Amino acid sequence: MSDWFERRGWRPRRHQMDMLAAARAGRHALLVATTGAGKTLSGFLPTLAELTEAPHDGLHTLYISPLKALAVDVRRNLLAPIEEMGLPITVEARTGDTPSDRKARQRAKPPHILLTTPESLSLLISYPDSAAMFAGLRTVVIDEVHAFATGKRGDLLALTLARLQRFAPGLRRVALSATVADADGYRAWLAPDGDIDTVSLVKGEAGAAPNISILLPEDRVPWSGHSGRYAAPQVMREVEGHRTTLVFCNTRSLAELIFQDLWKVNDGNLPMGVHHGSLAVEARRKVEGAMADGRLRALVATASLDLGVDWGDVDCVIQMGAPKGSSRLLQRIGRANHRLDEASEAILVPGNRFEYLEARAALDAVEAGELDPDIFRPGALDVLAQHLMACACAEPFDAAAMLAEVQSALPYSALDGETFERVLGFIADGGYALRAYDRFKRLTKGADGLWRVSHPRFVTQHRLNAGIIVDAPVLNVRFKNGRALGTVEEYFAATLSPGDTFFFAGMSLEVERIDQLDLLVRATARPARIPTYVGARMPLSTNLAHRVRTFLHDRSEWPRFPADVRDWLEMQDRRSVLPAPGQLLVETFPREGRHYMVAYSFEGWNAHQSLGMLITRRMEAMGLKPMGFVSNDYALACYGLEPIADPAALFSPDILEHEFVEWVQGSALLKRAFREVAVIGGLVERQHPGKKKTGRQVTFSTDLIYDVLRKYEPGHLLLQAAWDDARARMTDVGRLADLLDRAADTMVHVDLERVSPLAVPVLVLIGRERVAQGTVDDELLIEAEVLANEAMRVD
Secondary structure (H helix, E strand, O other), X not given: OHHHHHHHOOOOOHHHHHHHHHHHOOOEEEEEOOOOOOHHHHHHHHHHHHHHHOOOOOOOEEEEOOOHHHHHHHHHHHHHHHHHOOOOOOEEEEOOOOOHHHHHHXXXXXXXXXXXXXXXXXXXXXXXXXXXHHOOOOEEEEOOHHHOOOOHHHHHHHHHXXXXXXXXXOOEEEEEEOOOOOHHHHHHHHOHHHXXXXXXXXXXXXXXXXXXXXXXXXXXXXXXXXXXXXXXXXXXXXXXXXXXXXXXXXXXHHHHHHHHHHHHOOOOOOOEEEEOOOEOHHHHHHHHHHXXXXXOOEEEEOHHHOOOOOOOOEEEEEEEOOOOOHHHHHHHHOOOOOOOOOOOEEEEEOOOHHHHHHHHHHHHHHHOOOOOOOOOOOOOHXXXXXXXXXXXXXXXXXXXXXXXHHHOOHHHOOOOHHHHHHHHHHHHHOOHHHOOOHHHOOEEEOOOOEEEEOOHHHHHHHHHHOOOOOXXXXXXXXXXOOOEEEEXXXXXXXXXXXXXXXXXXXXXXXXXEEEOOEEEEXXXXXXXXOOOOOOOXXXXXXXXXXXXXXHHHOHHHHHHOOHHHHHHHHHHHHHOOOOOOOOEEEEEEEEOOEEEEEEEOOOOHHHHHHHHHHHHHHHHHOOOOEEEEEEOOOOEEEEXXXXXXXXXXXXXXXXXXOHHHHHHHXXXXXXXXXXXXXXXXXXXXXXXXXXXXXHHHHHHHHHHHHHHHHHHOOOOHHHHHHHHHHHHHHOOHHHHHHHHHHHHXXXXXXXXXXXXXXXXXHHHXXXXXXXXXXXXXXXXXXHHHHHHHHHOOOO
């Protein structure tokens, strides 16, 4: 192996040798190393060494990736050194895209190294031969562990690791990441029984500091917008000046939009592509292959390419809009050069003035080595239900032994026997309100005291429907010849009629007809709209929010900013107040017959959307005649027909006890959360053998069950799980609670005669809701200018 390094002109890095030493000592290991430090090779080096020194029959190492694309990419990069060293080692990938015949063969004759995802691994343990398949397993390597350890996919993986440890007691666990803030938290998550002392922490060598800049517009930083679309000509010049550029966008809609903007100014007709999770696997593979071969000059992408993809020719990364977190920014920056000793080049394109401050905050955080916090939480019960069903599909189990195994996974270490019995009972009969229906009786306790699957059809049902990622209902986008382009969400497809056009996969498409699960299209040159997708936006991280607050208050920072941003802050300071980091500034003012209240809380768009709903409900109850609200990551603006004399009454903590509960129960929020936990928990099927349900059918099924449980069994396990999801994930309620708890003591209320400079970016959003499609951008520019002139007037 050392000869191979020498032939390449490389030297093994210190952290690579440390990983080898940890393996020799039989210890679990967490490697935290910057992108380009050879993390993946570090994870595999012990495996290659062991298989070279002592040939092994059967499966030796599992490599687990959060993305299917990453598993395929790693296989390509791993095969090269194996072939160059002439090692008799077999490597295969197993994901949802792997053909069924290959999957069957892999179980009977597994390769030495199997690359897979948490969901595919969970399916593997549902087969009766899983114990034999994994008995000789020596190592599990979890790449990009930060991407899923703290969520439901991490819960599933932790449970699966506990099962694998039972099959192979000497199994060694390895995790890799570039962006881990709480190393001890991840060591505990990785370790059997949470024993961090069994996990070595290996820190990578420091790499070259990244070269990050903020792209400023040719005239001035915009007042509104969050996409950076204004900069398309400047971005295209950067593409022309580099070998290969990755252009990151925060949403799929924005990726399609930015691709079209860049194509319009691509005077040199440079080859470009677009990549996001809604594109068909064939389309993604085609683009990934073109990038790997150096045939593209630019690729517009979303988080689908945040992680692990190693394309050496990428020499520039551009982030459209603010990155929302320093860890995410570091991941994206690391896609450029992907070499430890060369500085990655990255350019941030802020959408507006607040986003300029956020971009500057992100640069400072990266320079200071400050990462976004990792928040670990108890394991989800719907995930546990799915895992128990997978185990039962493989073999009958004893409840007490299974509980002990489950508790060895850190997310479930505090799980009590009573809750475990409730989960078992739910799988056995669906719960009190559903036990009369045979289709919910998936498990049976035998005379021997073991739990087993009630009927073979439930095994088939589990394998068809297992999985943690519950996408919104979608339709397949296809040409008439059958070529698949990808998917659009059902609610967007419902707005389309034959003849309508939309941009997708970088093309303008005309709808020919909608045929059940398929949206049949043809290519066209006509103007088109952009598909929209449900799903929460990326929240502004607490770290960056704190830094932006500091920028507002600390005037010594202002000389670093462009002149128009400084003028904006100076005029705000003159006309109103710039809040200190711990203060909540609330401004009230009249404008055009309405009364406005703007709160600068910096808790992110998701939290502000929830808070806006709650406050307008309370305004209604107080007779303030609310008309609506708008928000961005930094502020919430509510407006109505009556002045708000006492904002503190609207921000009292009891709003979470009263309005919040009423709002969630009366909205679609809880039903949407219930749909997800019902699918994950196995209560509702997405697919029957040979037939896939439409999203509308799944929603109808879950809505019926939801209504029954709400009426007859409000304490049902899945309703509890749905509440947990609705509170934590969909509404950022933790950030809301913190804000409301401190509001009374930290609020600074300023009553103004007219709009303030700080309010302009959020108030412009009101115009977005009331202008016709096609004229939005022009009307918004006019509205922004009117508001800005009013706000920046000295008198």
